[in-house]
Amino acid sequence: MRVDLDADYIVVGAGSAGAALAARLSEDPSLSVLLLEAGEPDKAMELHVPAAFSKLFRGSYDWNYDTVPQPNLEGRTIFWPRGKTLGGSSSLNAMMWVRGFAADYDEWAQTAGDAWSWESLLPFFRAVERTQDPVDDTQGADGPQSVEHQRDPRPHTAVFLRAVAEAGFPVTAPNLASGQGFSQTMVSQHRGGRASTADAYLRPARGRKNLRVVTGAHVRKVTFGPSTGSGTVGAGSGTVGAGSGTGGSGSGTGPRATGVYVDIDGITRHATARHEVILAGGAINTPQLLMLSGIGPAEHLAEHGIPVVVDAPEVGANLQDHLVAGLAPNAKGGTLYGAEKPAQLVKYLTQRKGMLTSNVAEAYGFVRTSVAEGRGEPEGLPDIEIIFAPVPYVGEGLVPTPAEGLTVGAILLRPVSRGSIRLASADPLDKPVIDPAYLSDEEGMDAAALTAGLLACERIIATAAFDEIRAPGWVQPDDGDSLTPEERAELSMRRYSHTLYHPAGTVRMGMDAAAPVDPELRVRGVEGLRVADASVMPTVIRGHTNAPSIVIGEVAASLLRG
Template identity: 75%
Template sequence: MDLTADYIVVGAGSAGAALAARLSEDPSVTVLLLEAGAPDSALELHVPAAFSKLFRGAYDWGYDTVPQERLEGRTIFWPRGKTLGGSSSLNAMMWVRGFAADYDEWADAAGPAWSWESLVPYFRRVERTQDPSDAMQGTDGPQSVERQRDPRPHTAAFLAAAAEAGHPITPANLPAGQGFSETMVSQTRGARASTADAYLRPAKGRRNLRVVTGALVRRVTFAPGARDATTRGGEPAASAAPTVAEPAETPRATGVYVEIDAITRHALARREVILSGGAINTPQLLMLSGIGPSAHLAEHGIPIIVDARDVGANLQDHLVSGIAPEARGGTLFGAERPGELVRYLTARRGMLTSNVGEACGFLRTAVADESGMPAGLPDIEIIFAPVPYVGEGLVPTPGEGITLGAILLRPHSRGTIRLASGDPHDKAVIDPGYLTDPEGIDERAVLAGLAACERLVDTEALRAITTGGWIQPEGGEHMTPPERAELSMRRYSHTLYHPVGTARMGTDAASVVDPELRVRGVTGLRVADASVMPTVIRGHTNAPAIVIGEVAADLIHGRV
């Protein structure tokens, strides 16, 4: 098996698939894309409403956090895609760009190439919609972003409730002033449009692009500067007493050790290695490769190439706390009826086309003013699902109901990704540190967001479709709204699947990658995925992760 290419991309997810496909548009270069998971062949990967059935399965890394002290000591399930398309093959397909101010904040940290003005053309390139009148219409993008084909009537009731409560109803994805709207989705005619669908399949016939699945990358290799020249089983052995390397010149990435069919091989990169494993796997791989906090690497016997303290630090995620009132019939509780499958397979219509998170809206609580957040920007997103989304999506839908969730958009708390051991098969240690900011801003914001959810439930529009009973919290009809909010935050909060920041980009010397996504302290190595985001956006991370892949390709081609 020849594993030599000009560029090696590690991870075929939202950013990695886009990056590899764009790089291979140049016929003069070769690209090797390595994906640890299997091909995206399962039907559930393509049927939108089936995404939670993939959790804990063969296409999911199946991560869990360490116990979270502010969430009743619970571990929180973190699904991440382990297949072609990565998490774009596993997510809820919500296409929510975020606010212009989010990207201008990136530009403050990492230079003007990451500003809203600079990134808008990339969003438009990706957002090739099917509606010529759509303001999001792109011209040359491979991704299909469309309006939902068959939303539940409950979603219209939710938007009516938002208007009744005084919230603005606006088009989706405004750069500023975004209110409540039906969600745009990354779908094509009612089916999921992952980056495997949108980028890799159109590029399948290119002879210069090779995609290898079932390929677990163990670490990046360097020369010179790799301290230990001895080998063990085809791979350099770890030093017994690691110290900071002092090479004659800056270490250069030469490739990766990759495990395929239980055999470790050396894949060689003539030009560059690009890590696109995401906010968990990328910092883990950097640390396994000797780039990370020196004391932590030494604990695991890993020779140190670069002492980079911010690798695995700065972890941010969107925490969501949901309440689920009982509702009258017609919710997605009936999505698994045989007739719905027939309708989907024959016409791409019906409940199975639902992305579940059918609507969302943004609001600013009083907590944002207290914490000094810039004026005009939200601190809470309200997400709506025409189904009771409970048990972190790991349990069967318990009955007819709806879900309103309060999403903490800009957490003050920070977490970490750390190694469990020097074995790449061992899952990383994930500690998002939910609600641990010492000022308590995050908790107050979540409770304020849940209070806004309660006000929406109490509108005439939602009272008309609910029964007065509660699915979550159980027995909620016997509680006051503040009691429901406190219990929901502590017992039912979970991730909204948006971890970022663990290999942040910046112009400062402590940043993990520079504004061109090059890893500091070495050459020939870049990162292109959500881990480079210095701050989490007020939106959903799939769209900007794909854009990062697009920008990375232009950086490598010298077009930025």
């Protein structure tokens, strides 16, 4: 049956932001919304069982990306899983609900205006959550997203938090606006099962006639027609035409987005938007699609024979990601190593309890290292997050759990290094070139901070409390007992580190004319085109990107609905 591809709004990407945006827009029955998702429906059981998320890596629900070789990580390529299904990466991630610090969003406000401050965004966070706000203990507005305490954490997690306190770090409530210490992780779950944005937003909206969700729809490029000089546009085809510069507000400054070319069932079709096209493909796919559509660095586009619509040098630049390096001591038993036993599956299916409800990263906390001041970190803010898992998370999650073990890892929160997303070719089906440029800053500040973070992990592992759950020896690094703490840190950072799955910043928003997107998420130099996903973040937050990505989708819907 032929799918109707004409709508008021086209949203490209049904991930954390896109699903929230499309569902919120469709609450207005006068608007029609077409949501295009390259992946298939989220039917696999592993998408819904929390502890099974790494089994989805390299599979059909994963974009299956890899970086270019990283010189500062022993020349390794780093695996970057990204969700390719309804819910996007919210269907693949570790479900950690970590807002970040108020200062992170106030920094956005300095770049992109007061609408992006903590005070302005807090109501959106509360609307998304179904839990009490830990700052003022008042109930947030009911929203579609389930955010819960863990249903059945491993006993090791409580011991870890006692070890943290013994090591001199504060244990606090989660998601504080400031002063956040260590906490048991709040999770995006409902009754022990994953609550992706497909679960929380799209399923409640599926009965609306004005929302059409098309899966298996790979968007090739945005199409453009003549500027209308107004806020609306009629349906039509149109092709990419000559464009204008990077300045302006994003309205009335160039050609207008009329829709997208999209492959469905092997046929390229033109989906048309009467009002606007919103890209929500994430920090990798959105800059790729913009460049394929002629919006990006002119010289780079010319290399691939792509006509320039807007010369936007910062599209694909400013890539930031959280690098994590983990230490994995042996454990005495009872860890998630036993999660695949038949009894655990029965317990999950009958009670929604047991090891399979675990999000794996069951606790986390923030520390300010001795190198923070030299890196220019503002007073009172952390530069490292420490994460705990009651299992040895090794081999980038791509190998079976090797033994009873634990993971205590350090995460570089605010990298000085900046990477990029670039096209490999003009073929929309070719994977983009991903270079996060990990630990590449000339002063070596990133490596110094991550090393200091790993030494803080060593302090926790060395406590008497932690001895209650660890066994002699190491799962990782190899032969760890023969190394000093400094040597273990260096080896873990260079040989075993990997992404924490938080790419951001590649189509940053800002009030300055060089920012590809303005504070209302409009792409500069054209009309009728916006971006709503982690790519617009000017800086990556001191936290996890899923929560703010959903909020960006909520904000985008609010902007479009006026």
